[in-house]
Amino acid sequence: MARYGMAIDTKRCVGCNACTLACKQANNVPDGVFWTRVLTDGGDMPDTPASKDEKLSMRYFAMGCQHCENPACVKVCPVGATYKDPETGIVRQDYDKCIGCRMCMSACPYTGVRSFNWEEPKYSLAHAVGDADAPEHQKHVVEKCTFCYQRISKGETPACMDLCPARARHWGDLDDPNSDVSRAIAGRSYEHLLDEKGTKPGVYYLV
């Protein structure tokens, strides 16, 4: 039993998007789909600052599925395709059960972390990249970050954790005080995205 989670240090993140494409590569994520991406907290466009009283400011938030402890998506799925894995605490998506109703997408307050494949997924390359055992993408199902289930089931870390250039990402079992993620959170201020929604995310943004 574990409760996997992540901590992302916004004081280190520079929005380089290495994690974004590590995820794309490892999971052979189709064109136009992102399981994780970096959002700018600043101006009205990516990589632009907010300007207030002649002071400029900009922060980055790498955002994928928050793997909530109290996930809004699980509650609304009519067929149990979206479920919380009791072994890992990961919110998973069973493509075989998914009927494509997209209720999970409407219920999830974190816009954009899930996508629905209206068509057969498309790829720039003629061959699949990434992990040989990454699940294949399917038409008419909802997909999202799996915390790289294929990797963690072998004791590896998710692809986005493999090498953050800023060393801003921490991963592990939130219930284990000695895990990398628990040690990163200890003694630091953090934010949860949309805390008020009561979803209790498994992703901690260190501020």
Add this chain to the structure above:
Amino acid sequence: MTVESHQASTKLTRRGFLKATGAAVGVAALGGAGATLAGTGMQTAHAEAAEQTFHSGCRGNCGSKCHQKVTVRDGKVVKVQAMDYPDGDEGWRRLCVKGQTQPQRQYDPDRVQYPMKRVEGTERGAGQWERISWDEAIGLIAQNMGAALQTGGGTSIGFMSSYASYGVLNGATGGYMSFAYGRFITAAGCTVLGACSDYAQMHVQMLGFGQNGNSADDVVNSKTMIAWGGRPDESDVHIWHYVCDAKEKGIPLITIDPQFSSTAAHSDWYIPIRPGTDGALMLGLVNYIAANQLEDADYMRAYTQAPFLVKDDGTFLRMSAFGVEPVQGGINPMTGQPIIIDTPAVFDEADGTIKALGTEQQAAILGTHAGADGTSYKTCYQECLDNITEYTTARASEITGVPEEDIVKLAEIYAQGGVWNLGYQGLGHHVNSHHNYKNLALLHAQTANYGLPGTAIVRNTSPFTGISNYMPFMYGRMGANVPSMALPDVLETKMWGQTPVDLQVLWVMNGNPLCCESGRLEMIEAFKKVPFVVTADVSMTDTAMYSDLVLPVPHVYETEDYDSGCPTPYLMYFQKCVDPLFESKSDIDIMRLVAAALQMDAIYADGPTDGDFIKQIVEAETTKQMGVTYDMLASGEMVRSPLSPVSHVEMKIGNSEGERLKFYMETPTPRIVIGQEVADYEKRPYFMLANEAYWDNPLRSQYPLLGCSEHAKYHVHSQTAFTPWLRELEPEPVLKLNSQDAADRGISQGDYVRAYNDRGDVVLRVLVTDGIMPGVVGIPHGFREDQYVSGHAQNLTSRVMNDFCYNNSYYDFLCEVERYEGSVE
């Protein structure tokens, strides 16, 4: 057969990438191998095939040189990860957003697949290509080169390169430092048209002064970090985590930049500065520090040129003037010539006499001092100060736009020592840039910010020492050394200095100068005048478009190579992971064929295999005692450079002349000597206005906006211009425009705009932001012609260079921006 041009496909691609399915359109239009499968969006299924991993790396040359673990499945590269580093060296483990996309770059629809000839009768650049065989291609080359050699001699064949794709076999470091090109160029006495980018820094700071920095992990020992002329968050992201470690220790970060970068966002103090004026700020700081006696006089005395005495002719007073015979002090490893030591003289304040450096009690760093014969000499420091008095903090403020009180505050921070400058080439892209590196050196000399732990004048991009012996590249001498941007002049005069250069053949490799270097429109016109232009490249670059013959070369994973540059302690050897795709041939294989066709086979005869050549580099007389063998590299293991036994490198500073921090050039020598006059001011810290981009330029009434750009995170030169995942993150080039400047011109977020000046124009989308200073525009770098609605960002730039360092001046332009009303479809 006539092939529908790549330009057509890339035009489709520009439009296509703005839509989700764009890349598939590009592939289908190419009609090449694999097109149908990708065109349908279908992929081959994951097979349960065995995987094999290889050790290769990025040859893109942003400077980081990331060691990569490359996974091959079913004969195709499917995964790229950072190689693991042994314990204690994890900090040097590296892979960026661009590295993650390498499988896409390798199987890019933009790749050149087979030799192509411009269709007879079409204009150069028209984009009509005929597919030809390698036999025909080599035949054409041999015919043109053979004729050129007979009529114009070796110099009538020119080889032009830039900074892409380093490697001792196939690369072109310095224009000719590889087996493929060095052997041929030096055997036939050809013309080298070397890159001009970054030469302000390279000629003065790196080669002239021999200055480098501590390895980046040293920032945690500093008191203050300053990102001045660099943004580690984007252009050197692999050192950013060390900056974060330092910040967590409470070490403040200051950013001096016309643009509010991510580094600026993480900074404790952001100082916007007008582009091209950094040198004036440096001199303002120097003057404030001198006027307030904030110098570290002991450091200046012991470790800098400050106490040396300057004669009327600008050279140093040396002991030979007092009858002391110079002595020999070993051999210069760079030139092989003996080093002659003629000790400089200093003025000893203890007894008021002039004597040999090293024999004094306390050398004077200031003042004018008379010798026994009554002749007076200024100290080097005094000489420098006396020539920069104009740049008070008030004047520096006027020029730079930095408030005077901020200059004072910054000077006081500098004077406290422990300053680590994270900057680099951002200071080097104006015509006046090379002076910055003298000024910065003087500032760091005053304040003891060099050669000590926790200080740096520049971040060290390649702190570790690789193993190399360049001699095997040579088979004779090159015929002429021409800065590439001087191509139009050489075509006009058919001379370079005293050497006749009647260019008949131009061969471009390891670079895309018509996209990445400044003065693009003039360079295109020059290209059109050369009778025969060959480009060897992985992809269909802007430069390839203006060629007569395009040769496909492999992606780095398809050939072996070795790069002696060592930004981490491990030697950069590239294993061949898969066979070359399509009909591509490595540069060295192409040159073997060319040489054979010209009956010059002998020049490659000692390297029947590529490995034999790499052996000559690492197992030469001078290198083999290091104990590294070709077989060790070829095994794919991480091989540590024996010359870099520790993971932390600090610059050494000492009391002898050669070990001292330099800010004065006793005998300033141009990058390429062709009999030009050298101005007196080249010796000293100095400021001059930029050529075009300065605040008080009357031309601003017509073109009010000052140019600027950056090495952006999704680009390494133009190599990732079409990489699909990167274009999902950043679909098209944008022009950065300050919010007030946009409002003044009726321009809104998302509009298309036309930026223009007398040289040319570009139409592209605007990014309205407060993250760039008012009056400054940021142009993109690394996008290709077809990705703009029309024109090209480099059409705005000029090829104006000084003849001291022949440096590209990417930022030294003015322009105006207007809303674009035309169609962008």
